[in-house]
Amino acid sequence: MYLRLIFTNLRRHRIRSFISLAGIALSVAAMLTVVTILQGAIGMFSGILSSGAELIVFERNVSDLFFSDVPKSAAAQIAGWPVVAHADPVLFGVVSSSDHPIITCFGITPEDSRLLKATWVAGNVADFGQHKDDVVLGQRAAEFLSASLGTQVPIGHGIFRVVGIVKTANGFEDGGVFMPLAESQTFFHKEGSSVITIRLRSKDEIAAFKQQVRVAYPNLIALEDAEFSRTYSQFKILKATAWAVGGCGLALGGLGVANTMIMSVFTRIREIAILRVNGFSNMQIAATILGESAVIAIAGAAAGLAIGTAALYGLKAVPALHGYVDVSLQPLLMLIVVVLALITGVLGALYPAGYAVRVRAVEALRFE
Amino acid sequence: MSSFSNSPAEKRVVIRAEGVWKSYDAGSISVLKGVDFEAQAGQAVALAGPSGCGKSTLLHLVGGLDTPDHGRVAVNGVVLNRHRDMVQFLRHEIGFVFQLHNLIPDLTLEENCLLPAQAAGVDPRVARERLNELTLRTGLQGRLKHRIQKLSGGERQRTALCRALMNRPRILLADEPTGSLDEQTAAIVFDLLLNLARGEGVTLLMATHDLALARACDRVVTMHDGRIHEPQPVLS
Numbered sequence: 001m002y003l004r005l006i007f008t009n010l011r012r013h014r015i016r017s018f019i020s021l022a023g024i025a026l027s028v029a030a031m032l033t034v035v036t037i038l039q040g041a042i043g044m045f046s047g048i049l050s051s052g053a054e055l056i057v058f059e060r061n062v063s064d065l066f067f068s069d070v071p072k073s074a075a076a077q078i079a080g081w082p083v084v085a086h087a088d089p090v091l092f093g094v095v096s097s098s099d100h101p102i103i104t105c106f107g108i109t110p111e112d113s114r115l116l117k118a119t120w121v122a123g124n125v126a127d128f129g130q131h132k133d134d135v136v137l138g139q140r141a142a143e144f145l146s147a148s149l150g151t152q153v154p155i156g157h158g159i160f161r162v163v164g165i166v167k168t169a170n171g172f173e174d175g176g177v178f179m180p181l182a183e184s185q186t187f188f189h190k191e192g193s194s195v196i197t198i199r200l201r202s203k204d205e206i207a208a209f210k211q212q213v214r215v216a217y218p219n220l221i222a223l224e225d226a227e228f229s230r231t232y233s234q235f236k237i238l239k240a241t242a243w244a245v246g247g248c249g250l251a252l253g254g255l256g257v258a259n260t261m262i263m264s265v266f267t268r269i270r271e272i273a274i275l276r277v278n279g280f281s282n283m284q285i286a287a288t289i290l291g292e293s294a295v296i297a298i299a300g301a302a303a304g305l306a307i308g309t310a311a312l313y314g315l316k317a318v319p320a321l322h323g324y325v326d327v328s329l330q331p332l333l334m335l336i337v338v339v340l341a342l343i344t345g346v347l348g349a350l351y352p353a354g355y356a357v358r359v360r361a362v363e364a365l366r367f368e
Numbered sequence: 369m370s371s372f373s374n375s376p377a378e379k380r381v382v383i384r385a386e387g388v389w390k391s392y393d394a395g396s397i398s399v400l401k402g403v404d405f406e407a408q409a410g411q412a413v414a415l416a417g418p419s420g421c422g423k424s425t426l427l428h429l430v431g432g433l434d435t436p437d438h439g440r441v442a443v444n445g446v447v448l449n450r451h452r453d454m455v456q457f458l459r460h461e462i463g464f465v466f467q468l469h470n471l472i473p474d475l476t477l478e479e480n481c482l483l484p485a486q487a488a489g490v491d492p493r494v495a496r497e498r499l500n501e502l503t504l505r506t507g508l509q510g511r512l513k514h515r516i517q518k519l520s521g522g523e524r525q526r527t528a529l530c531r532a533l534m535n536r537p538r539i540l541l542a543d544e545p546t547g548s549l550d551e552q553t554a555a556i557v558f559d560l561l562l563n564l565a566r567g568e569g570v571t572l573l574m575a576t577h578d579l580a581l582a583r584a585c586d587r588v589v590t591m592h593d594g595r596i597h598e599p600q601p602v603l604s
Contacts, residue, residue, distance in 0.1 A: 002486075008474045274470050277433065278531065279459030279487035362433040365470065 002284075006291040009264060016260050021300045023256030028304025028341050031246025033311050035333060038242040040326025044170045046229045054206065055198040056228050057213060060221040063233050066092050071192045074217050078196060081212065083205040088112045089193035091184045095156040095177065100144055103155065104176040107184025107193065115166065115178060122149040123164025129180040136164035138174040143319075158187065171321070198222070246337075250344045253300065257293050257348035265289060265352040272356050273364030282357040289353040290346055297345025301338040382539060382571050383407040383430055387439035390425050395437075399425045401594035402439070407587075409538070412565055412572040414582035417591035423575035426591070427541045430573060431462050443539065459488040463532030463570075465561070467544035469524040471516045477503075477527050478512040484534045495534070502530040505567075506560055522553035529561055533568060540565050542574040546581065558584070 010017045057078065059068040070089065079087035091107030108114060110129040121139055128136050135155070137147055142165045147153045151162050155177060168174050185191060200209060206224060213222040229235055265272070275285055309329060316325040383406060390400040399422045407413045415423045428434040429441050432448045441448050443461060448454075463484075464470075471480045478499065485495035503509045506526040516524060525545060532540055545561055546554035558581050565572040574585065582588045590597045 004475065004479060005472075008472075012474055270470070271472055274472060275483065275487070277431075277458060277464050277470070278484045279455060279535070280483075281455045281487070284487060360433075362428045365433075365466065 002288060002291060005288050006295055009268070009288070009292055010295060013260075013264060013267075016263060017296060020256045020260035021296050021303065024250075024253040024297055024300025024341055024345060025303035025307055027246075027249035027253030027344075028301050028337050029308035029311060030249040031243075031340070032305060032308030032329075032333070032337050033315075034245050035242045035337075036308075036312055036327070036329065037315070037325055038238050039330070039333070040328070041171075042229065042235050042238055043326055044172055045235075046225060047170050054200055054203065055209065055222050055224055057196040057198060057220055057222045058194065060219050065194050065232075065234075066094065068194045069190060069192050070194065070196055070220060074220065075193055075196050077216070078198070078213070081209075083200050083202070083209055083212075084198055085201045086111075086113075086199040088197045089181060090195050090197060091181060091188065091190060091192075092194040093184060093188045095187075097145055097153070097155055103141060104172050105155075105184060105187075106173070106176055106178050107181045107188070108178055109181050114168070114173060115164075118166035118168045118173075121165045121167050123162075125164070127163040128178070130163070131161070132180065132183045132186075133158070133160050134163040134180070135160040136166055136178040137162055138176045138178075139165055139167040140171075140175045140319075141177060144175070156187065171325075247340075250340055253341070254344035254348040257296055257345050258351060260296070261289060261293050261349045261352035262355070264292065265356045269359055269364045272359045273361040276359065276361040277365070285356050285359075286353040289356050290349050293345040293349030293352075294342060297342045298338075300345070301341035304341065305334060305337070380409040381406050382409045382444050383573065384442045385426065385429065385436075385439065386441075388426070388429060388436045388441060389438040390422070390429065390434070390436050399594055400429075400436070403591075403594070403596055405589065405596055407571055407573055409571055410566075410569050411587055412562055412585040413574070414585040414588045415573065415575045415591055416577070416579060416582045416588055417597070419577070421591040422594045423591055424543050427543050427573060427575055430539070431464060431541045432457050459484065460535055461537055461539060463535070463537035463540045465525070465528050465532045465540065465542040465545045467547040469516075469528040471524060471527055471531070473516045476513050476515055477508060477519065477523075480516060480527060481531045481534055484531060488535055490535065498534060498536075499530065502533055502564075505564065506530055520553075521549050522557055525549060525553075525557045526560060529557070529564065533564060533570070536568065537570065539571045539573065542572065544575055544577065546576070546578065554578070554581070 058065060058070060062068045075087065075089040078084060088109060088111065090112070093105040093107065095103050095105045097103060106114065110125070115125050115128055115136060123136065128134065135153070137145065137153075142148065142162070145153050147162045149162055149165065152159050153162060179187065181193065198209070200206060210222045213220055223231065272285060312325060312327045312329075315321055316327050385403050385405040388400050388403040389398070391398040403422070403426060405426070415426060417423055425434070429436055430443065432452075432454050435449070443457070446452060448457070481499050481502070482495055485498070500509065503512060506529060508523060508526055508530065511519060511523060516527070519527065542561060546558050549557060561574070562572070562584060572585070576582050
């Protein structure tokens with residue numbers, strides 16, 4: 001009977017219920033899309049950093065890795081430590097071209113696993129680093145720079161020759177420029193690198209390696225991938241922003257539900273009085289109001305998940321966003337979004353429910 | 369919770385109002401002015417009088433929908449006040465029939481009638497049996513799945529009567545139950561109301577303008593200007 005009352009009331013005001021449901025659905029879709037994209041971006045950035053490595057060494061207490069400066073000597077020494085199987089110094093920089101104000105630049109050595117693992121669309125890995133003005137472009141970067149193998153491309157204040165084009169699954173890399181490390185150091189006026197990515201001979205040595213870095217280079221820090229993703233302030237800001245934007249969307253959806261439920265209660269004061277005269281308790285009356293909002297929230301969340309997923313797949317199909325959108329939906333994220341929608345819906349109905357239980361039957365029924 | 373002490377002779381008094389005053393709009397509209405009233409178990413009592421004399425207000429006070437400014441109202445020996453569990457009272461002791469049936473229009477006849485049973489947590493099977501019994505007696509058995517909008521005025525009022533009796537209340541309060549019906553339908557509904565109340569042993573307190581209907585009750589109490597003006601002797 002409760003469900004009957006709930007669905008009857010929702011059906012009675014179809015348009016209002018639909019608008020409210022749409023508000024929740026769009027909020028959920030927005031939250032899902034924003035959080036998934038940003039988490040995907042974080043994952044991609046994290047992937048750039050690690051690229052198969054286990055540890056990242058960078059300057060302690062920097063807010064942004066672009067400002068990190070790891071001395072060349074430290075990179076050389078750490079690479080020589082017995083526990084280290086492989087060490088890749090990487091210099092991150094941002095350059096621009098005439099049409100693209102931000103292009104990520106990777107200053108790497110020819111041994112860097114990024115180029116070794118990439119699919120070479122044109123050129124050969126052996127050609128990388130042979131001449132100082134040579135660059136390898138990600139496939140998308142080659143597209144927007146209209147570059148092909150052997151062409152000269154203006155990047156920043158220099159002109160570079162394209163010696164290779166690679167395809168990678170990572171959006172930042174696919175839209176980026178790979179320069180020999182030495183050339184990038186000159187280009188960006190830095191002596192060292194931004195980070196060193198480390199692969200150890202044994203994972204059992206991780207704690208010992210971190211301790212060794214702490215002792216030998218007090219101004220550097222070594223973090224495991226997951227540890228880095230958790231603690232890097234830029235990631236924290238991005239995550240907080242994503243949740244804040246999504247939260248604002250949900251709050252607006254909640255206001256929509258509140259508005260709908262207030263209108264719903266105001267237009268059936270008499271009906272609530274009838275329920276009261278027939279023995280409905282405050283809890284039972286509140287349950288019908290909260291039930292309505294819960295139905296709106298759940299249906300809205302389901303619709304929002306569908307819309308959000310479709311939007312993510314749609315964005316992924318946009319060529320310009322290739323590699324930037326990770327559509328791997330996380331069940332936990334979906335659960336959180338649904339629960340938040342439900343909480344929002346119920347919170348939005350608290351005032352109307354409170355109003356409904358204060359309805360005095362005698363006043364509502366006096367004037368027939 | 370306080371009680372009236374009924375003497376053995378008064379054992380069957382189920383409704384008692386003592387010195388009841390009620391006003392609205394911060395006292396500017398005085399509706400009841402010291403009403404003393406009582407009704408015995410199983411009686412059908414008609415509250416007669418002109419509009420605004422306080423009939424409905426007295427019914428609301430007896431039904432626990434409102435509280436008196438002064439004086440007290442007791443039902444089944446227990447004073448209605450803020451200490452009393454009014455939800456249980458409304459579920460099990462009182463049934464209401466209003467002039468405008470007050471049914472929920474988008475629900476079916478069956479769903480409307482089952483509302484009190486649902487509120488009281490009555491076993492659905494038991495509730496359905498009771499509903500079948502009541503609809504059979506009121507001639508509504510073929511209309512169970514019909515929405516209220518599809519019912520005639522008389523059918524709606526009979527539905528309201530079924531709903532009021534669903535939980536077997538001991539007191540039935542009817543506020544101008546035939547006031548919105550034509551003469552012929554009103555007579556049918558009133559006969560049904562009276563017969564059902566008598567058949568179930570329910571105490572009926574009915575506000576009405578219609579003196580002819582009032583006279584068919586066991587007792588007629590006339591109200592005027594907020595007072596029990598001329599209590600009539602019990603007729604039967």
